[in-house]
Amino acid sequence: MQLKVDSNGPYFVENGVLQITNVSHRDQGLFTCVARTPVDRDTASALLMVLDVPDAPEYLVLSDHKSRSVKLKWIPGDDHNSSTTEFIIEYEESQWEPGSWKELLRIPGNHNSAVAKLQGHVDYRFRVSGVNDMGRGRPSEPTERYKTQATAPDKNPENVKIEGHLPHEMDINWEPLLPIQHNGPGLEYEVFYKRQGVEEDWQKHTVKRHSFVVTNTPTFVPYEIKIQARNNQGRAPEPKIVSGYSGEDFPSAAPKNVSVEVMNSSVVKVSWTRVHKDTLHGHLGGYRVNWWRMRSLADFKKKHGDKQTLVFPGDRNDGVLPGLTPFSEYSLIVMTFNGRGNGPGSHLHNFKTPEGVPEKNPVFGVTDVQKHTASLAWAAPSEPNGILTGYLLEYQLSTYPYASRSAHLDR
Template sequence: RVMEMLLSTKGITTCLFFSVLSLAAAIEIPLSVSQLPTITEQSHTQVAYPFDEDFTLRCEARGNPQPTFNWTKDGKPFDLLSDRRVVTSNNSGTFVIQNRGIISSFQGKYRCFASNVLGTAMSEEIELIVPSVPKFPKEKIEPLHVEHGDSVILQCNPPKGIPPLHIYWMNIDLQHIPQDERVSVSMQGDLYFANVEESDSRSDYCCFAAFPMLRTIVQKMPMTLKVSRSNFIKERKPKLLIPPESAGSSSSVTVIKGGVLLLECIAEGLPTPHLSWVKVMGNMPKDRAKTDNFEKRLKIEEVTAADEGLYQCTASNPMGRARHEFHVHVEEPPQWLKKPEGGVYSVGANLVLLCEAIGNPEPSIRWKLNGMPIDSRTFRGRISTREISLTNLQLQDSAVFQCEATNKHGTILASANVDVLNIAPLILTSDGENYATVVGYSAFLHCDIFASPAADVRWTKDDSVEPLSTFRYELNKNGTLEIKHTKKEDSGSYACWAANSVGKGAITANLDIRDATKVVVTPKSPRVLKAHSVLLRCQAEHDPHLERGFQLSWRKDGEELPTNATEGGRIILDRDTLFISSVVLEDEGVYTCVASTSLDSATAESQLIVLDVPDPPEDLQLSENQNRSVRLSWRAGSSHNSPVNESIVEFEENRWEPGRWQELTRVPGNATTALLALAPYVNYQFRVVSVNAVGRSQPSRPSLRYGTPPAAPDKNPENIRVEASEPNEMVMKWEPLKPLERNGPGLEYRVSWRQQGLHTDWSEETVKKHSLTVRNTPTFVPYEIKVQAVNHLGAGPEPNVTVGYSGED
């Protein structure tokens, strides 16, 4: 039916959801379509041959027809079959060099070419380094005789090898030669003595050269240095050994942008010179510049253009100084500003390829066609340094264009495949695909098309020939139809139609719209006391057609909970329920039920809030210290979802009742400070307890001790009374002061008495206990009695008078 409709369509009506799919941009051409070769894999641009292994140079390409491969070495054809040690593979440019015999002849610069009848692709140049085994020459090194204070250079002259190179100076027992401001190793590997001492004499100065890439360490023949005593002190001002005097007072250094700048100054002199560095007319980059080798080397990492300029090293000692200036120039290898971009073009189209690169020095640009330099005399297009243009492209114009940008720091290569094709729409998506989604989601029906010229594409539904054209339908550039906010009535059969001037094509697709999954969790926000239990229930609805893949799962704070019982059965998941017994504070969080099908998923959340007594207050601090008061401050602990109603301040003192905590005051729950009234002569410490609706917190950690100075008593004894068990006797008793009422040391009671109504002088006696017996009193006579508290600092307030009777018969 679709094909009948397609064949009966005499023209294509333009509407919102018709689309011309442009193929000019670089796209993946189906391998069934004739196409130019493209290099898909190659070895790194610089590689080293391992000593003990075979080596592979890689070059792979795709194309139709299947490409054939050939190589050049140092710009000349390289026959892979000319050496039996070279092993090739069918339909591949990759070859293996077997590690047999002398292989140094394989060192050179290689390039791979992949060709078919349409054109030739070219790899980047690959430099193959075949290292020889580094060796120091066997030589006899004469002993070096010098005097105390002379400068000395012991030369290493390491053999050549693949970097990096590490130089070590050691003795024959493999102990490192100590280095300091006086003795150091240069970047070239030589050992420098700013001035020698007699202790430098030894016969086993050995230079070791390590080549990590070659897994090799080689040793130079030991050198002998004999230092004899000098008849005079050879004090002298510094002289630079690196850079040498022959370099003059300044030199030029070039560094690659992004690389590491290394500047070195080594000086001789006596006393030993000290090195320092400055950037003239500028500042060092603090985060990237550092010195090492005892200030003899300046290192700047990740060099930028701003690091260009004049740098100066100064060697100084009390005898004078020496300087050298380095003119640093920052250069960079070529980098692309704009690379040529190939693509698929139809017959008659126009082509413009751009190639722009930057670098320092400015790169030169060179164009190639199918791996060969372009001859402007025979090339039918227009060619300039940065642009190639062709008009009215024809099938025979298919080619691989290469652009190389080169300066002294390197070469970069960019290739552009220009495929000129004349092909009817080739629909790459299978016919009769089945799609499904749920109500409200978007549906994507695919129709991947390759065509040249570009194809016009439209979609229809069921038996309609009218293209889909409402706001809910969107045709993407790749031919895919997106149906937004799907409804049940979107179910049905769809057809994708594609046509260009060469031909037509069509496929069908089926779409099913299912009900969306829904889920609810109850309770929504449970508030649970610690140690109690909670049950969460998940109620989900889903389309019956999606039962097969339906699943329920639970998450806590985004992390999935295992379906089996956890924590010894305290947390139990049973499909649609989640049960937590003996709830702890760590159980608090957001619990999510996830209901998922093969097409969609839905979630619902429950915020579990755990209630508990507050955490104890923290960080108790004392301030505003006075004789009778102090301010206590603290930081409230977590209230655990139940506001703090009040805070209780308790105290303990270590003189009368050590270890016993007593309540001192209470403050509102929002307060975190209290001014505490204190008694004299008490060594306090304090703690705070917070209270909420659930209960009391644990006490805080105690504060520091706070002692109040002694004072005279503030009060006198109470409940003064007279007891008489015998005639002519009077026993006076009273309630003693409590320990915290004593106010100071040496508490005693001053007791005064006289017969009422006689206005005689008071009798007085001071006692330590809380009773006093007076004898020889008249029988049953009223007495006025006073009891006053006194201590070493004074007496309490004037006491009240109490009347009591002496004993009776």
């Protein structure tokens, strides 16, 4: 077939190159270019292959219907010169999310059938689409509906969490089963619990929600818990046992033997004796140190500073407080904390920081310049950080040689 080459058509020649617009599968084939002269002719040929995603599979049918499985079989669509690498089987159910298609499984591209394992008490439809290196093709037409029989749940809830927000309660929460995992009507959860290490029977409560609060528990004692799903057809397999604690209460004891070691003029190390675990009444969070500046030792007037806090997580007996003001008197207390809150504070402990370098003079200037003299004025530092004994004045000649000089001035 001779091509009609036209600048306004799908085929046109530009700079000796054949251009094809809006390429489709109909353009696939052998193209031959013929060059003619009055005395001779020559030809050159090229094979054009058009790549695309696979066509939709056809004649998708169901067979081997069983209570929890069904076999799907189909005829693959044209792969358009790029081999199909896999097929994606999707399902849609009519009860929980009708019209929403979800992936069920993937199988290799050299297969044209698969057995799908299904949930109980679900009204299914299926469709299949092919995938190649060009991408995913359109899905097949959906199958007729197939409803499975109701059965007991296959699994129990996961991610069981035990928390205690109040001293005599235990909150149990879990991730509920998805609606499609119910396998039948009447889904409920059986909550079993008992104290760990104590010879006693399991306590059981049945709920429809995915949480339960056990009341009147001892404060912060270990429990064993298991959650079992059931519906009108029966129970799920025996659940795993998880461990947790009943509610926490505030710690009842304060750290003792608090001491302070001065590291330098602005850093101290605080040490204490750990509180006994029986007085924690919860999971140890760590220790909290509150401190505040009482006064500067250079100014005997009482001057309370703002309270500052530093938290030291975990089970430890010391911590470092940085950023203190030199030559000052401080007070501090140490306390422990758990998930409920802080325990009582230790006895008040006072300590002093040694002298440090004075802060920068906030004001400095030249007030009067004469032929051989200059008058200077400055303000005392806002924090002398010690007993101020004098000032060091440094100056430099502005003409060569640029010699530096200094002078010590008494306070």
